[in-house]
Every structure is written in structure tokens, then in C-alpha cells.
Amino acid sequence: MSLPPQATLTPLSAEVVLGKTPSLKEPVLLGGALYWLEQRPHEQGRTTLMGRSAQNEEASERTPGDWNLRCRVHEYGGGPCAIGQRANGEAVAVFVHDGDRCLWRLDLDQPGAEPQRLLTPPGDRFDGALGGGLIDPLQDRWIGVLERDGIDQLVALPLEGGELLSLHQPADFCGYPALSPNGSRLAWVEWQQPAMPWDCSSLWLADVDGSGQLSPGQRVAGASPQDAQAISVFQPIWAGSDLVVANDRSGFWNLEQWSTAEQSSLREPSWEPLLNLEAEFAMPQWVFGMSTHAWDGERLLAIACRQGRWELGEIKGRQWQLIEQPCSDLAGLCAEGGQLACIASSPTQPSGLLEVDLSNGQWSHRAAAPCPIAPEAISQPQELWFNGHGGQGTQAWYYPPAGGGHGEAPLLVKSHSGPTAMARTGLNLAIQFWTSRGWGVVDVNYGGSTGFGRAYRERLNGQWGVVDVADCAAAAQAVIDQGQAHPQRVAIEGGSAGGFTTLAALCFSDRFSAGASRYGVADLSALAEDTHRFEARYLDGLVGPWPEARETYAARSPLNHAERMSCPVIFFQGLEDVVVPPEQTERMAEALRRKGIPVEVRLFPEEGHGFRKGSTQIEVLEATEAFFRTHFAL
Template sequence: MNEDHRTVLPYGAWPSPITADAITAGSVGLGGVTVDGPDVYWLESRSNEGGRSVLVRLTPDAAASDVTPPPFNIRSRVHEYGGRCHAVQDGTVYFSHFADNRLYQQVQGKKPQPITPELEVRYADLEIDLSRGRLIAVREDHRENDREARNELVAIQLGGPNLEGGVVLATGADFYASPRLSPDGHQLTWVEWNHPNMPWDETRLMLAHIAADGSLGGVQQVAGGTNESVQEPRWSPGGVLHFVSDRSGWWNLYRLKPDAQALYPLDAEFSTPQWQFGSSNYVFLAEERLICAYHQKGRTHLARLELRESGWQLSELATPFTSAADLYVQGQSVVLRAGAPDRAPCIARLSVSGDVEILHESSTFTLSPADLSVPEAVEFPTEGAKTSHAFLYLPRNAETRAPEGEKPPLLVMIHGGPTGATDAVLDLSVQFWTSRGVAVLDVNYGGSTGFGRAYRQRLNGEWGVVDVQDCVNAALYVAERGDADIHRLAITGGSAGGYTTLCALTFSDVFAAGASHYGVSDAEALAQDTHKFESRYLDSMIGPYPQEKARYQARSPIHFTEQLRRPVVFFQGLEDKVVPPDQARKMFEAVRSRGLPTALVEFEGEGHGFRRAENIKRALEGELEFYGQVFGFTPSGITPGLDIVLSP
């Protein structure tokens, strides 16, 4: 008989090798992958540099080095979420600097130089048109204060000075994305859409010829329209236009030859919601040979898609990854951002045969397999005889166990969006909890992506209802099968996930505590005061405003604080333009007036999400300390510092 010599401590009180300091000091955010000849580039978001986003280059001699010097911060505020705000050609980099929203050119070995003036405009989705000496970009123009921002496609001369901020190529639609040049440089395609739609609701794929003077002519719609979301237009090497459409109910691949042809119909998603510009989920190795990433039930599959005599054939590639994005071709290989349950996000190179080379890791922290909680994909029953999805992480610690008979607290995590999804990639901020004896349930509630259009539209008109029901049912399902203490269920989320958290605490009695990170408490106020991109988002999620004013009020926790009987902690950035800080402050005051344990932590200089190391640490440790107070355990390895208000 093997004796268990681990230390016995209550769940939640376990010492953990995963500290908040270890998470922030040894980790960076990865994204923005691109390729320039033999060199690979990516963006690193560094919390230890105040969240600065730095462009890094890896050369064939495997020497990775920073390209953009301090204080340059490669980010864009178009749609507030940005994306594809840098481009590289022959070693010269073009990028958007977050501090002033100007575009810069950086010749290799030299300092960045501005190519646009200081104007109230922003740029994203950069496409180099080298033969005409220009960039094509999405521009968001804020120069007219008496109207909402104007979005357009513009041309920017590579050498500047672009005194007016660029020459307009396309205007009139509310939103633009994905300008992509044909291989011969004679055509431009792009995606556009209008209020009240979001890009996953309804978009149009446009095509135009480029005239001798660089202007666009013969503009026509070639795909998309009513109840169809078209995304990721891309040209094959031979000049055939491809795109992703959900006309079948799933985001599948199509090509125009001359009409839209489905390449390989499948109940899977070959794209993701376009919160940021520049998604790349498929690339061409040859005219009729692609490498693609498709998503099924929370897992990403990498596959080769090629045309054979019998038709298109999809062959899955055997890789260690369960998540993949930012695919770019380099010769006969693909560079991408990827991850797995036992591997944090990384930059990797994948050969056509499936061989994998890791180019760069997002984290230097080494987690012992004995401390690693591997997620279980859970399908659980919910309202309307439907099934929803989640990932369950049970407590795991090599040195500690709980007393016999004790069940762990369960922290239900709610992803943002709400049109988004969670995956099973190693996330140290999840392992932070499980290694301390707190189980985690990461929910892909109805409305999440990766499960088809019908699943995504479960939330239409039902935000604050379906998501709450799914989170409640997920928690009860796990507790009832014996994996969690039904009396110690907590819920946490950021942004839209914060809204679901507050609704669940207000309109149900299942959860004993919760944490709202920059969450919505007043849906009506959000409809009246948010940025352009999401200003009509709630038309589909709740209903048109002000026609459905009563429904907005009925879905807003701020109006029902007398029903809230559970402790809540709030974390809020003071520069948040998506969910204004006033929402957290009003909810905090309402909770405090009821005499419930609560706390409000505000972060100077932070926007919608926390980027600075010290603030990430404070939010993680503060939430743990709060649950310790509520559930009666003493967290190990943190210094108490949360100002918990216990009475009005």
C-alpha cells in the first residue's frame, strides 16, 4: 500500500508554487505573428513594462531581439480593441503607436519616424501596397465631435507626410475590415458592415479594381448580406478570392470561381469572432493546398486541406496543440501562435508533415506535471433540453491534499464578449487557483463561439438570461456529481463576463460570492455610453434601445440590489472606454449600502483589462483574499491588502 505523505490542509489554503509574481514576471502576451522572408515577427505584451506591446524579430540564426524601442507601444484603438496594427516589408516596419495613434516607419537599424501627423484619427489592419508606395488601412476618424467616429479605408504614403491622415478609398459603411490586395496588385477586397450588426452577425464582402491613380472602381458585393457573416478574405497564389462564411450555419471556407463554392462543408468553425483585426485561420502552401485551423467543441484542429481527383480532402495534422491562431506561410512551413493544456501559448513553426519547432514561449515558468490540473471537457444539460459546454479543472498539488471528506470550493469563470469562447490552453491564472485547492469551471455558455451560428445566437435577446442559466446549471452539475462543495460556489468574469457574474449573484441564489472585473452593472447605461463598435451590440443581445428600455432595466443588476445577498468584489480600470468606471462605483455603493462584504479596487492608467504587472498581481491576490474571507480559509503566500468593507 502506498501512503500519501502530502501535507493535509483545507482546500483554498494550500501553498502553491504559482505565485502572482511568478505569473507576471515570467510571462508575456503573444500575438501579431507575421513573416518577412526568413524572419519571423511577433508582438509581446509585457506586464513588467507597464503593458507595453513590443515587436520582436527572430532571424534564421535563432537570435530573437526587440525591434521597437521604448517608449513605442504597438497598439491601436480602432474599435478600442485594435489588431493588425503593424506590417513588415524587407525589414522595414510600419506600426501604430498607442500613445499618439500616429503611424510610424522604422527602417532596419534606425529610429522610428512618423508618417502621419498628429490628428484625432486611428489606424488598424495595415496592408502594404508596395508597387504604389503606400499602406492601405482602416482609419477611424474622431475629428468631428458632433457625430460618431467615421470609419473608412484609406491610403497612406509610405514616406509621409500624409497631412490629411490619408486619402479615402472607400467610405459610406459604418465599419470596414480586412483590406487585402490581389497578388497582381490590380484588385482590392474588403469586408464592410453597418449598424446594428456586429461582424459575426452580418457583413458584406466587397471587391474593386484599382485604377491607375490608385483609386477604386467597379466596386461590387461578391458575398455576404442578410444573416450571413463573411470574414477573412484571402487570395490564393493564383489570384482566386477565398473567404470564410457562416451561410451554412458554420464558418466554413469558400472560394469565388466564379461563384461561391464551399471547399469542405463541415460542422466546425474555420474562423473566430472578429473582435480584433487580422485574424488568420488559413493560409496557402499552393494554389489548391492550404493549412487551416478549425474549431470544434472548444478544441482547435490543425489540418491540411487540398484538392485531389476525388475532391477536397481534409487531413488532420498530428501536433501537440489544442489551440492555434495567427497562421502565416514561410516557404513550405507555417508559423503560428499555439498552445495546449500542458503548454502555455507559444510561437511555433509547423512543417507540412506535422513536425513542430517551438520558436518562442510566452512563459519561462516551469510547472511540474504533478501540480498541473488538466482540464476535462464537460457537456452539461441546461434549459430547453439543450446542452452547453465547459472545461473543469480539479485541484491539484504535489505537496498538499485536503482532509478526507472535504469538497473544494468551485470558481466558475465567465469569458468576455459575450460573443467569444474559452479554450483549454495552459493558463497560469487558472492554475493559480487549482494549485491552491480551488476547482475552476470555465464555461462556454450559450452564445459562445466555436459551436456554430445557432449556438452563437442562443444569446440573441437573452443576454443576462441564457448565460446566467448556463453558468448556474454548470456549477450545479459539477457540485451534484461530487466535484465541488455546493455551499462554496463562486463566480468571476471580466467585461461581459462581469455582467453575467453580477446577474448570477443578483437573480439567482446558487453562488455564495463573486468578483466583477470591469463588468457591466447597468445595461441601459452601457447602451447610452460606450464606443462606436459596440454601440449597437445590445440591439441583438437584449433589444433595440430605447424601444426596449424596460427590458434593459429588468436585465440590469444595479436596479435590483435589494435582491443581492452575496459578497462581491470589484476591480476596475480608470481609463476604461468600453465599460466606464462609474458602473463599478455605483454597484459597489449599492452593495455596501446593504451591509454585504465588498471591496472596490481601482487602477490608475488601466483601460478595459489590466496590463501592468502590479495590477494583475493585486487583482489575483485580492480576489483570493476575498474568497478566503467569505469561505473561511486562510490563503497561503499572499500579503493581505484588500480593503474589505463589512458594513455601510
């Protein structure tokens, strides 16, 4: 059945959606200059350092050629580059080059300077993973995280090169070091399995002596897995002599402050909540380099998420004062001397750099690439609340198809990854790819998603494969009940954890007629036994303790219930994936073939968990659309 004649479509091409649009990350303001990372899909996913001086409005690439800035700590990485000032006041960047996994120094104040290697490994590559660091100007060194042989350490390395110095070894994991302005104290975050950092983590603090060594660290906030109340902390920063951290003991990640200058002892820190809002001032710590709050020297600034929308503001006199700006999707906040910058987008503006002059409130937004769609042609998100699993209020964003919603339109349900991620409202050209072809899209914040408080996040505890599946099916039904989609033309897609939700939904729900899984989990037992260190105990909280809950794992694994699937599925899998090994996808596809279900499998030899190459991303989008179009007879 064709689309109604009133639906005039101008389809976006996959090349326009994904081909050359870079992803911007981790902006830093230093001395009036602005630096940021740019990941380029058209250069095989290479990440480079960009910069714009205080005097020059034109951005330039600081690491051209083959430099690829990438951290592999905890597999997901983040924080591959630290930018700061040396003891002599010169600006410097220290980054991890993925070619040899070593740390390199780049002198930012010297135009045309070549990076200098700070480590000399015995072989072709350093035998550990480094990243998530900062510049210590007093000791003229880099401080960051080393993961090697299944162990995390806080380490230091002189900016002139040399040997790594071990500063602290946590009980399990660590990250997010923050050095006080006078260099006398170092704060950081720790967590222990089976907890993930957003489940239960703690803030640690130690004195730094004249030789750069740390005193024995002490826990000053948060919780350990043995404590009665699970508390998560996120991103310590220094606001002068005060230590600020996001803490969710109230049920939401709100900001708290400790005036360390008033206390010589670390034994009984007195934390004062700065705000008490039903808003999230943090994100799940999957990677290093995330930032939701910043100190510009005088002001404490933050981004916060309320009911799925992000906003920018200043904490002033224990009050939250909004800063006017056009974006509703914000990340990577930095600030200095009355200026702030972050990565931002809106429903009609692509992701780019948002900059605000706090003295006069003037802002500018520079998109990473021009928007290929006229504003009037953009399908904008409509908030959708519906009764999800157990009748609980659940949120999603619905994007109507070009030409408007109608009962004959196909519907695509998106199940995000994580599963702690969230469906955001910034312009997503991949969603517009579908709406420009007459599809409606519903992007679901199923139970377990971030942005709605700890209780919403904890709906998924022990219920992965149940709550998320029910919520995705209920979201689709809500759109159908509104007369905006054809009940027999509902597809679901997702990657990683979203891929698991996709496969589970196809097994345990009859709401969907086709699916697309990108590196999705098919066998929970295999994931529990084979996955990497960071997620080795993640499923304890999502499913149940392994191996005691083996029967639950088997009952929830799509691979064990292929006979319950009755609709076509397309799979995409990187052959270098260490999070979800390719064998899981191959076994799932073969089980469906034996049942006679239409299956297509696309394998990518040089991709891992999460596709980085533009050519791969284009192929995935085009192949998914062609697969659905064929099986929906569109």
C-alpha cells in the same frame, strides 16, 4: 472547514502567473524571417515588435525603448503593425505608435534602423485612429483603416510619408483589407449597425487602377442587415488569383473560394465551399489582426475549432487533412514557402510560437516563458457537458483541484468575456493559480460562445443575462452533483461581459456565495446610452432594441436588483474605461453597501477596459483570492 489532509498544495504565486509572461500576437513570415508582437505586462503593457531572421535563430527586439505598438480603431484595436515588402523588395514594417497615434516606418533589412514617422499631426497626437493595414508593394504604400469623427474609411499612405489618401468610405464599419498578389484588386469586410461583424457582414471587392485609386466597390459575399438570411464573413485572403473567405451560411464558419481569374465581372461571383464541416474556421471579429487561414504560395492552411478544441490542417482536394502537432489552442496563423507559424498552447504547454516545416512535418514550439509547473502538477481540463438553459446541451472545461476533486473543495466558475469568446484548453496559469490552492475551476462555454456553430452562438440573442446566467449556474451544479465541490463554496468571476454575467448570476441565481467583477456591466441602460461607437447597437441583439425594450434592460440590470444580492462582491475598475464607465461600478458597489453586503472596490487610475499592466493584473488576482478566502473561511 479546512481542506482534506490528502490535498498537498504548492500554491503558485501571482507574480509567477502574471508578472513577466508576455503575450504573443500576430506572427508574420516574410522572406524566411519570422516577426511577431509581444505585449509585456512588466513594461506597463507595452507592445513591441520582435523578429528572427532566416539565418539567425535568436530573436531580437525591433522596437526597443518607449515604442508602444497599439491600434485604437473601434477601441479594441488589433493589427497595429503591417509587415511586407516594398516596391524595391526590401522588408518593411509600418506601425502605429501609441505615443502620438501616428504611422511609423521601420526598414527591417537595415540593422539598427530607426523608425521614421510617416504622418506629422498638427498637435501632439494624430486626431484619429489608424490600424488594421497591409503593405501595397506596387504602389509603395500602406493601406488600412482610419476611424475619425465616427466614420470608418479605407485609406492609403505613401511609405515615404505624406498625406492620407481616402480610398473608400463604407456605409458604417470596415476592416480586413486583402490585396491580390498582382495588386489589381482589393477585398475587405464591411458591416452595419445594429449588426456586429459576427452577426452579419459582407465581403467587398474593387479594382485598383494604375494611380492606386479604387473602382466603386461591390458586395460579392455575405449579407447586409436588410437581407433575409444573416451571414457573417471573416478574413478574406488571396490564394493566387482565387479569393478565399470564411462564411457561416451553412451554420458554421466554413471556407469558400471564388476563382476570380475565371470571371471578368464582379456581378455574379460563384463561391465554392471548400469544406462542409461542423467546425469553425473563424473567430468573432472584435479586433483586427486575427488570422485563421493562410496561403503559403502553394497550400491553403487553416486552424479550425471543433467542439471547443482547435486543430491545424491543410485543405487539399476539398478534404481536411490534419497536420500533426502538440497543441489544442491555436490562433494567428501565417504561412510562407512551406513554413507555417501560429500562436499555440496545450493543456501542459504555455502559449508560444508553433512552427511547422510542411516539407517534412517537423514542428517546434517555443513558449513565451518557461512553464513554472511540473507537468504532473498541472490540472488538465476535463470536458463537461451538461443540460444548460432550456435543457440544451452546453459545454464547459472542468479543472480539478490539486489533490483531486472532492466534496469539500471550493469551486470557481469563470464566465468569459465577449460574450462571444470561448473557454479554451491552452495552459492558463491563472486557472492553475486556483487549482494549486485547492480550488476546482469550471470554465463555461455558455450559450453565445464561439466554437460550436452559429446556432450555439445565437442562443444568447435577446437572452443576455438569462441564458449565460442559467448555464453558469448549471455548470456549477453539475460539478457539485458529481461530488467534486462544496455547495456553499461556489464563487463566480468574470470581466467585461463576463463581469455582467457574474453580477447577474449573483442577482438572479442562488447558486453562488461570492463574486468578483472586473469592469463588469451593472446598468444595461447606461451601457446602451454611453458606450463607444463599435458597440453602440450591440445590445439590440443581446437584449432588445433600444429604447423600445427599455423595460427589459431595466429587468436585466444588476444595478436595479441589488436587493436580490446576498453575498460578498469585489469590484475592479479602470478609471479610463470608455466601454464600461467607472460610474457604473461605483453605483453598484454603493447600492450593495446600503444593503450591508460586504463589498470591496479596487480602482486603477491608468487602466481602461481590460487591464494591461502586470502590477494591476497581479493585484487583481491576489485580491480576488484573499477576498474569497476570507468570506469562505478557508
